[in-house]
Amino acid sequence: MTTDDEREALARDLSRLSLPELDDVLRRVLSRHAERDGVMPSTLCLAEVARTPGDTEPPHVEVVAWPERDHYDSGFGPNPGHWEQGACPACGLEVASTAKRAFCPLCGATCGLT
Helix, strand or coil: CCCHHHHHHHHHHHHCCCHHHHHHHHHHHHHHHCECCCCCCECCCCEEEECCCCCCCCCEEEEECEECCCCCCCCCCCCCCCCEEEECCCCCCEEEECCCEEECCCCCCEEECC
8 A cells, every 4th residue: 555645656657747758657547447357348547528618518538549559650640639539430439538449448459540
C-alpha cells in the first residue's frame, strides 16, 4: 500500500509527460486490469469526454485507443492530441487516439482512424 504523499509524487511525475507518453504509461497499467473471460470482456481504460458549452445533449464519449507503436518505429504517431477518431472495426467501440493506427483497448483490434 502506498501513502497519499507517494501517490501525489507519482501524479506530479506523470503530469510532466506529454499526452502520448501519458497514454502509453496508462495503457501499460490499465490493460493489466482486464478481464477477458470470453463472456463479457472488460478492461479499465482512458476516455475522452467532450461537451459543447450550453449543450443539453449527453456528452460525446470516446475511449482512447493505444497507438500501434511498432507501426511508428516505437514512436507515438505524428499528432500530440487525441485528434484521430473512429470506431473499432471489430467491436464497434467509439475510439480516439494520438495516432491514425491504434489498438482498441477493449478487444485489441487494429483501428484505422481519421
